[in-house]
Amino acid sequence: MYVKWKFKGKDIFSFDGAVEKTTRDNKFKSTKIIPQKLLNGIASLEMNKEEAVVGNYTCEVTELSREGETIIELKYRIVSWFSPNENILIVIFPILAVLLSWGQFGIVTLKYKSSLMKEKTILLFVGGLVLTIAVIVGAIVFVPGEYSTKNSCGLGLIVVPTVILILLQYCVFMIGVWMSSFTIAILILQVLGYVLSVVGLSLCVSECTPVNGPLLISGLGIIALAELLGLVYMKLVASNQKTIQPPRKAVEEPLNAFKESKGMMNDE
Numbered sequence: 001m002y003v004k005w006k007f008k009g010k011d012i013f014s015f016d017g018a019v020e021k022t023t024r025d026n027k028f029k030s031t032k033i034i035p036q037k038l039l040n041g042i043a044s045l046e047m048n049k050e051e052a053v054v055g056n057y058t059c060e061v062t063e064l065s066r067e068g069e070t071i072i073e074l075k076y077r078i079v080s081w082f083s084p085n086e087n088i089l090i091v092i093f094p095i096l097a098v099l100l101s102w103g104q105f106g107i108v109t110l111k112y113k114s115s116l117m118k119e120k121t122i123l124l125f126v127g128g129l130v131l132t133i134a135v136i137v138g139a140i141v142f143v144p145g146e147y148s149t150k151n152s153c154g155l156g157l158i159v160v161p162t163v164i165l166i167l168l169q170y171c172v173f174m175i176g177v178w179m180s181s182f183t184i185a186i187l188i189l190q191v192l193g194y195v196l197s198v199v200g201l202s203l204c205v206s207e208c209t210p211v212n213g214p215l216l217i218s219g220l221g222i223i224a225l226a227e228l229l230g231l232v233y234m235k236l237v238a239s240n241q242k243t244i245q246p247p248r249k250a251v252e253e254p255l256n257a258f259k260e261s262k263g264m265m266n267d268e
Contacts, residue, residue: 001017001062001063002014002018002061002062002063003015003038003060003062004059004062005057005059006058006060007057007058008055010025012025012027012028013033015033017038020035028047028051030047031046031051032045032046032047033046034046043059045059052074053074055074056071056072056073056074057074058070058072078145079146081144081145081147082144083213084144086213087144089220090213090216090217091139091158093217093221093223093224094138094224097162098131098135100224100227100228100230101131101165101227102132104168104169104227104230104234105121105124105125105128105168105172107235120175124168124172127168130161131162131164134157134158135158135162137157138154138155138157138161139158141153141157142154142155142158155205156201156205159197159198159201159220160198162194165194165223166187166194169187169226169227169230170187172234173187182233183233186229189222190222190226192222193218193220193221193222193226196215196216196222197219200213200214200216200218203216204216
């Protein structure tokens with residue numbers, strides 16, 4: 001079997017099956033075919049996008065005494081990496097999760113005003129600020145369009161830093177309401193969402209046409225849902241108490257000091 005590809009009448013690629021010899025034109029050095037597929041009648045030509053010039057390509061195949069010729073037109077069209085609805089959800093879910101996280105931070109800040117809280121709020125604020133900047137920059141870089149390295153980096157900035165939400169959620173629960181079965185369930189749900197989104201990210205960036213977009217979006221949606229549940233729970237707890245009490249150890253130390261001073265006064 002002998003295969004020859006031409007562009008504008010000039011030979012750019014040929015394959016001689018008898019001696020398994022391949023010949024390429026200097027302007028089309030990346031061209032190749034898969035010899036095993038020739039047995040099934042597939043003589044498709046592959047090449048790098050940089051070398052693929054728009055126009056008509058001619059494929060000539062000779063098998064024993066039989067010959068065939070096919071003309072293929074190569075043209076470009078811009079195809080969005082994700083569908084418009086998927087682009088919107090990929091951006092909306094992380095932004096919504098960040099806003100809900102700031103809502104939890106606001107509740108804890110207003111209800112818990114001890115000196116210990118002031119130190120922890122600085123850490124929470126810095127973490128939330130880093131996450132917010134990363135998501136905003138990722139959303140800007142991840143503009144609707146065809147598959148590119150720029151879009152992949154933007155998607156990574158949107159998805160990967162959401163792990164900070166898990167840490168912030170844990171810190172908020174420890175400061176405000178301490179751990180319970182419900183808060184643990186929220187954290188597990190958030191970890192599950194993050195795992196799904198990261199797996200979906202790794203599968204999408206390896207394909208020009210992402211078929212695992214729903215997996216990525218479902219993971220981001222679960223993260224946003226966990227943040228919403230955390231905000232509702234924090235709001236309910238905050239409404240049932242005037243101030244969020246500090247940890248027991250922080251209360252016992254001044255109380256013990258007061259008892260000791262009182263005992264010394266009685267002795268005198």
